Each structure stands twice: as structure tokens, then as C-alpha cells.
Amino acid sequence: MTPRVQRIVQVASVVLIAIVAVVNVVQAVRRTPPQPRVPAVVTPPVAMRQEARLARVRDALRARGVTSPLGYIGDLPVADWPADYHGMEDYTLGQFALAPWVLDAHAERCTWAVANLRTGDPARRVPATFRVVVDFGGGLLLLKKATP
Amino acid sequence: MNALAVAAILSAWALGLLLVAALWPGPRRWRDDLVLVLPLGLLAGFGATSGIFFAVSLVSGRPAAVGASAECLVGVVLLTWLARRGANAPRPVVPSRSGSWLHLAVGAVFFQAVVVSLVVAWRSYIAEPFGGGDAWAIWNMHARFMLRGGTAWPDLLASPQINWSHPDYPRLVSGSVARVWGWAGNEAPCIAALISALFAAATVGVLMASVARLRGRLAALAGGLILVGTPFFVTFAANEHADIPLAAYMLAAVALALLVEGSAEARGGWALAGIFTGLAAWTKNEGLLFAVVFGAVWIGRQVRRGGRRAIGFLVLGILPALLLVGGFKLLLAPTNDLVGATVGSRLGQAFDVARHRLLLASLWRDVRAFGEWALIPFLPMLLPFLSGARVRRVAGGRLVPVVAALMLAGYYGVYLLTPMELGGHINSSLVRLLLQLWPLALLAWCLALPWTDEEVVAPPPRARFGGFIAANATVAVILVAVLSAQTTPRDLAVARSGLVEISAAFGAGWFDQERHGRDSWAWSKGRATLLVHVDTQRNGAESTLRFRLRGLARQQVTIRLGPRVLWQGEVAEKFVPVELSRVPLAAGTNALEFSTDTPGTPESTAVNARALTFAVYNFQLK
Numbered sequence: 219m220t221p222r223v224q225r226i227v228q229v230a231s232v233v234l235i236a237i238v239a240v241v242n243v244v245q246a247v248r249r250t251p252p253q254p255r256v257p258a259v260v261t262p263p264v265a266m267r268q269e270a271r272l273a274r275v276r277d278a279l280r281a282r283g284v285t286s287p288l289g290y291i292g293d294l295p296v297a298d299w300p301a302d303y304h305g306m307e308d309y310t311l312g313q314f315a316l317a318p319w320v321l322d323a324h325a326e327r328c329t330w331a332v333a334n335l336r337t338g339d340p341a342r343r344v345p346a347t348f349r350v351v352v353d354f355g356g357g358l359l360l361l362k363k364a365t366p
Numbered sequence: 367m368n369a370l371a372v373a374a375i376l377s378a379w380a381l382g383l384l385l386v387a388a389l390w391p392g393p394r395r396w397r398d399d400l401v402l403v404l405p406l407g408l409l410a411g412f413g414a415t416s417g418i419f420f421a422v423s424l425v426s427g428r429p430a431a432v433g434a435s436a437e438c439l440v441g442v443v444l445l446t447w448l449a450r451r452g453a454n455a456p457r458p459v460v461p462s463r464s465g466s467w468l469h470l471a472v473g474a475v476f477f478q479a480v481v482v483s484l485v486v487a488w489r490s491y492i493a494e495p496f497g498g499g500d501a502w503a504i505w506n507m508h509a510r511f512m513l514r515g516g517t518a519w520p521d522l523l524a525s526p527q528i529n530w531s532h533p534d535y536p537r538l539v540s541g542s543v544a545r546v547w548g549w550a551g552n553e554a555p556c557i558a559a560l561i562s563a564l565f566a567a568a569t570v571g572v573l574m575a576s577v578a579r580l581r582g583r584l585a586a587l588a589g590g591l592i593l594v595g596t597p598f599f600v601t602f603a604a605n606e607h608a609d610i611p612l613a614a615y616m617l618a619a620v621a622l623a624l625l626v627e628g629s630a631e632a633r634g635g636w637a638l639a640g641i642f643t644g645l646a647a648w649t650k651n652e653g654l655l656f657a658v659v660f661g662a663v664w665i666g667r668q669v670r671r672g673g674r675r676a677i678g679f680l681v682l683g684i685l686p687a688l689l690l691v692g693g694f695k696l697l698l699a700p701t702n703d704l705v706g707a708t709v710g711s712r713l714g715q716a717f718d719v720a721r722h723r724l725l726l727a728s729l730w731r732d733v734r735a736f737g738e739w740a741l742i743p744f745l746p747m748l749l750p751f752l753s754g755a756r757v758r759r760v761a762g763g764r765l766v767p768v769v770a771a772l773m774l775a776g777y778y779g780v781y782l783l784t785p786m787e788l789g790g791h792i793n794s795s796l797v798r799l800l801l802q803l804w805p806l807a808l809l810a811w812c813l814a815l816p817w818t819d820e821e822v823v824a825p826p827p828r829a830r831f832g833g834f835i836a837a838n839a840t841v842a843v844i845l846v847a848v849l850s851a852q853t854t855p856r857d858l859a860v861a862r863s864g865l866v867e868i869s870a871a872f873g874a875g876w877f878d879q880e881r882h883g884r885d886s887w888a889w890s891k892g893r894a895t896l897l898v899h900v901d902t903q904r905n906g907a908e909s910t911l912r913f914r915l916r917g918l919a920r921q922q923v924t925i926r927l928g929p930r931v932l933w934q935g936e937v938a939e940k941f942v943p944v945e946l947s948r949v950p951l952a953a954g955t956n957a958l959e960f961s962t963d964t965p966g967t968p969e970s971t972a973v974n975a976r977a978l979t980f981a982v983y984n985f986q987l988k
Contacts, residue, residue, distance in 0.1 A: 219753060228755065234749060235743065239479055240479065242743070243595055243597075245739065247482060247485070250486045251852070252492075252852050253489075254854050254857055255854075255857050255901075257899065258899070263494050266495060269496070286522060286525065310531075314502045314503065314510070318510065
């Protein structure tokens with residue numbers, strides 16, 4: 219190719235790259251819509267909801283000098299987690315919210331436990347060996363193993 | 367986010383700038399390369415301060431405050447060194463460059479692409495303030511333990527109950543986030559998001575500035591456009607993971623090595639390349655692989671060229687971070703889950719044809735799709751090479767694709783021998799691994815381009831830079847205004863007057879909103895609320911609401927705002943226009959209560975047919 223043609227090809231390729239970039243940036247805009255204007259219809263992300271829900275628990279744990287590990291009882295039993303990712307997600311977010319306490323998904327191994335039950339029945343999910351220390355409402359309970 | 371958080375970020379940046387400036391290789395002064403020094407300084411600063419914070423957090427319950435003192439000390443030492451160095455430095459002549467019409471046009475497109483990308487990154491943050499899954503399960507989780515756990519945090523994080531959070535992962539990102547949280551006195555998620563976004567910005571900055579030095583500004587703009595035009599890169603920028611920071615450090619290490627290739631005054635450059643290599647290892651476990659790969663490739667090259675001095679300074683640069691990583695891995699971190707299971711028993715997986723087939727198929731799928739492009743850029747990226755033009759190669763440039771390829775081979779080997787279920791492991795990570803290598807791949811592409819600025823365009827007339835800036839700023843403001851005014855399907859209507867914005871959305875009691883052409887409507891289940899939100903600093907506002915009502919059966923519909931009845935009338939199958947004039951609305955969300963005296967009418971005889979009462983059509987706000 220002559221130098222003139224080479225220059226034309228090179229300019230054209232720059233222009234094409236710019237056009238492709240613009241199309242892709244528009245794609246990025248379409249993939250990230252804004253939040254609805256009315257706050258009441260915005261569903262907070264699951265991490266924020268868990269964070270807000272468990273905020274009260276940390277103060278209660280601190281006030282009672284609770285140390286790790288802390289049992290965690292969610293709506294789904296551990297055995298159901300492989301089939302339903304919500305179980306692990308709930309526990310992981312619970313751990314994120316309650317750090318630096320270390321949460322144990324097998325609550326029966328711990329002296330203290332938190333039950334975070336939105337849909338689960340406390341009578342069925344909470345082991346009989348635990349008694350309720352604080353009922354935060356809405357299925358959120360701080361539990362302690364009853365001394366024999 | 368408060369002033370202290372900003373101060374924490376700026377102080378880290380300042381420390382990094384001092385470090386980079388103190389080691390900047392001659393003959394050019396660091397001030398002449400400010401466009402490159404600034405993003406490198408940010409990377410070095412976050413790396414250094416995260417290391418200081420990590421070390422201090424092991425012995426002090428107030429690591430932010432104590433670490434700040436250590437940072438001041440380091441800063442004073444670097445400042446003294448820099449002052450001494452600067453007094454003796456010769457002043458080379460740096461050629462000035464003027465812009466051509468092509469530079470300005472492509473530069474304008476790039477500038478606006480960055481502006482739009484910032485809006486996209488902001489929206490991504492708003493949708494998930496704590497970032498994606500790995501952000502709150504790993505990186506921000508570790509940051510919380512480092513900050514909240516006192517000096518006991520290593521033992522807490524090493525608890526077997528939470529080994530799913532990968533406590534063996536290096537601590538650059540978590541340490542940086544925990545440090546700024548410590549300075550700020552709160553754990554605002556926007557801090558973690560901002561740090562994440564700054565790493566992304568630094569990646570773009572390092573890529574473009576280094577390519578501009580090595581190949582020219584047009585190649586730099588092309589590389590920057592492709593990177594910013596990668597939707598996954600932009601949406602992931604504020605996602606608070608460690609993949610983009612790792613990409614940034616790998617890019618910085620390789621770019622610096624290329625910049626000092628063949629230079630007689632390169633000691634500081636080699637040391638900086640080593641520092642960024644070490645910081646890559648301090649960022650993610652993949653960074654350890656990079657340290658081995660890059661070290662081997664570049665040391666091999668220097669051995670062939672008799673560059674023992676270069677090797678020495680590279681190793682000197684790597685050493686601090688490598689000691690940090692080594693100490694962390696050997697003394698504090700539990701065993702990594704991938705290497706913990708006996709490797710010997712898994713060697714047979716390397717000969718499993720089905721695994722190779724799955725891996726190659728996944729690579730083929732994800733290489734084409736990881737960027738989430740509407741238009742894959744690979745074909746346009748090949749076009750420049752069709753011109754047949756030849757330009758002088760960048761010394762050492764051929765080794766960039768070698769490093770990237772060896773990294774990919776390393777990832778392939780890890781997948782091959784993984785103890786995890788292969789499909790799940792690939793699906794949860796491959797696209798992010800490709801994103802880690804993407805800036806490096808773009809660097810290789812830019813260096814291979816058969817262009818230089820002088821060859822592509824004829825000597826230009828001097829461009830009016832001021833006018834360029836003003837025009838682009840105006841377009842940027844318009845773009846941001848348009849994007850800010852964008853509504854979602856859930857926004858029924860939006861009206862603005864001055865500083866007051868009023869918006870409406872269906873609340874509870876409605877079936878899903880429906881659309882046909884320019885009409886939109888929703889059927890009520892009986893009692894329903896329509897929410898009208900007034901966003902203003904004043905006490906409230908007035909608005910006129912217009913819509914049409916229709917019902918499946920004749921019924922009386924009442925619309926109330928609190929105790930006040932705004933409208934009451936008969937609704938049947940024929941449309942009834944409704945105008946609620948100058949309704950006084952309080953600041954915040956107002957709930958208009960719709961009710962009817964008639965139960966719902968099934969829309970069909972199907973078992974799960976909806977019982978419909980009345981519908982609101984084409985709601986408008988004035």
C-alpha cells in the first residue's frame with residue numbers, strides 16, 4: 219500500500235475503534251439503569267437489608283460481653299444450603315454484618331446464638347437447648363444455651 | 367464519606383507520589399511525566415499505606431492513628447531524598463507536542479466516554495453500595511475484621527467456621543479500605559467504592575500515559591477508548607473487588623520495565639517495577655503467579671543482555687512486599703483452599719480430556735463475552751494491521767504478550783488441578799481473571815500498533831486547546847444532565863420546576879404495570895396507593911395530576927390524600943379523564959389512596975385469572 223492509503227486505513231481504524239467504543243459505552247448505560255425516583259419503591263440490596271436488620275444485635279452482644287464463636291440460625295437449615303443459595307447468602311451477610319464476631323452455622327456448638335428468622339418458625343428452627351435472651355422482633359432473637 | 371476519609375486517600379496518594387518521584391528514572395524528571403506519575407503514585411500509595419496499616423494492626427488496637435505516624439515518618443524520609451535528588455538532577459529538553467484534528471476528535475470522544483463511564487460507575491455503586499458478593503464476603507469482610515477485631519483479628523479471621531471467606535487472601539485492598547474507614551471513624555460503603563473506582567481510574571491512566579510515552583498519543587487514546595469502552599470494566603470499577611487493582615499493579619510493573627528498557631539511568635525504574643510486582647502479590651494470590659512469571663521473563667531477558675544491575679534493583683524493589691506477603695502467608699494465613707488439598711492426588715486431572723474440553727469451551731465463550739460488549743472490539747483492533755505499515759518496535763514490547771499468555775496458562779493449570787467442581791469454579795471466576803489480564807493485553811496491542819503520531823497525521827496546525835476543553839465541558843454537562851433525567855420503568859411520571867422534582871410510582875395494591883405503544887396502565891386489586899414523591903428543600907409543592915380511569919364493571923372510585931377526598935366518581939368500561947389540580951404535596955413521599963366500592967371482576971374464566979377493579983392509564987404530572 220502507498221503511504222497515503224496506509225494513512226487512510228490507519229485513520230479509518232481509529233475512527234472505527236471510537237465508534238465501537240461509543241456503542242459499548244451506550245451498552246454500559248443500558249445495563250445500569252438509574253434507581254426509581256420514588257424512594258419507597260426502591261428495594262434496598264440484600265446486603266443493606268441484612269446490615270440494617272442486624273445492627274441492633276451488635277449492641278446487645280457488646281453489652282453482654284459475648285465472645286466468638288456465635289451460633290447463627292437462619293430460615294434455611296445448613297443441610298438445605300447446597301440446594302438453595304439463599305441459605306449461604308443469608309449466613310454470609312450475617313457474618314459481614316456481625317464481624318468481628320465469628321458466626322458458626324452449626325449453632326448447637328455454641329453458647330450464644332443469633333436467630334434471624336424472616337419466614338422460619340422459631341419453634342421449629344431454634345434448638346430446645348437455647349432460651350431467648352433478647353427478642354428484637356420480626357423473628358430476630360439473641361439466644362443463650364440454657365444451663366442444665 | 368467525610369473530610370478525614372478524603373484526607374486519608376489524599377495522604378496515601380501523596381506518599382505514593384513521593385515514592386514514585388524519588389525513584390523516577392532519568393533522564394526525564396518526574397514532573398515531566400506527571401500524567402504517568404500521578405496514577406502510579408496512587409497505586410504505590412495504596413500499596414504502601416495498606417502494608418503499614420496491616421503491620422500496625424497486628425500490634426495496636428488503633429492502627430489508623432498509629433499507622434498515620436509511621437506514614438509521616440516515611441513521608442519525611444522520601445521528601446528529604448527527593449529534595450536531595452532534585453537538586454542534582456539535570457534538566458533535559460522535553461519535546462512539546464501539538465494536537466491534530468484527529469487527536470482532538472478522538473480525545474473528545476474519549477473524554478465523553480469517561481464522563482458517561484463515571485455515571486455508570488456511580489449507578490453501579492448505588493445499586494450495590496457494599497459491592498458484589500466477593501466484596502462483602504471477602505474484601506470488605508476482611509477490612510471489617512482488621513478494623514473491628516483489634517489485634518486479635520488474625521486469629522478471628524483464621525477461624526475454621528469462616529474459611530469460606532478465604533482468609534489466606536493478601537490484604538492490600540482490605541488494608542486500604544480498613545485504613546480509610548479507620549481515619550473516617552465510620553465504615554461508609556462509599557469509601558470502599560471510591561477506592562475501587564480510583565484503582566480503575568489509575569489503570570486507565572497508567573495504560574494511556576505509558577503508551578503515550580512508548581508509542582504516541584493516538585495509540586494511547588485508542589487503548590484508553592477500548593478499555594473505557596469495555597462495559598464489564600466500567601460496571602465492575604466500583605464493585606469493591608480486587609481484580610482491577612491486581613490488573614493495575616501488573617500493568618504498572620510491566621509498563622515501567624518497558625519505559626526503562628535500555629536506559630542507562632534506570633535503577634529507580636527497575637526498583638519501581640519490582641515494587642509494583644511485589645504489590646501485585648500483596649493484592650491477590652494471582653499476583654504471586656505474576657511475580658514469578660514476570661520475574662522469570664524479565665530476569666531471563668536481563669541475563670541474556672548482561673543486565674545484572676537491573677536484576678538486582680528489580681529484586682530489591684520486590685523484596686519489601688514479598689517479605690510482607692511471605693510473613694502473612696507463613697505466620698498468619700491458613701492454607702489456601704486450592705493448594706490445601708493434596709496436589710499429588712489431583713495430578714491425574716491434567717490428563718482428563720473432558721476437563722480440557724470444558725476449559726477450552728469456557729475460554730472460547732468467555733474471551734468473546736467477558737467484556738459484556740454490544741460490539742466486540744477485536745475486529746476493529748485488527749484493522750490497523752491491515753495497512754501493512756511498519757514502525758520501530760518498542761524494546762521489550764514482545765515480552766508483554768508472553769507475560770499475559772503465561773499468566774493465562776497459569777490460570778488454566780489452576781483450573782485443571784482445582785479440587786472444586788470445575789464448572790462452578792470456572793463460572794464464578796473466569797471472566798474476572800480475563801478482566802485482570804485485559805489491560806495488559808491492551809498494552810501489548812497498543813505497542814504492536816503500526817502507528818506513531820507523526821506517521822498517522824500530517825504536521826498539524828496548532829489546535830485551540832482552550833476551546834477544546836470548553837466545548838467538551840459543555841457537552842459533558844449536557845450528557846450528565848440527560849443521564850440524570852433518565853427514568854426507569856417504575857417511574858410513572860417525573861416533573862421538574864426549578865429545584866423541585868416531583869415523581870410518581872405505583873405503590874401497593876396494583877398488578878404489574880402494562881404497556882402498549884404509548885399507553886401504560888396498571889390494574890388495581892381494590893385498595894391501592896399511588897406514591898408521589900416531592901424532592902425539595904422547601905416544605906412542599908403543588909402539582910396537577912392527570913390520568914384516565916377505567917373499570918371492568920361500573921363502580922365508585924375514591925381518591926384520598928390523607929383525610930382529604932381529592933376525587934370521587936363513577937368509573938366503568940369507558941375511559942374517565944381525571945385532573946387533580948394543584949394538589950398540595952408535602953416534601954417527601956405522599957400516598958394517594960385509591961379505593962372502590964365493588965369487588966374485583968375476573969378478567970377471564972381461567973383458574974388464576976386476575977380479579978380486576980379499575981385501572982389508572984397514562985399518569986402525568988405537571
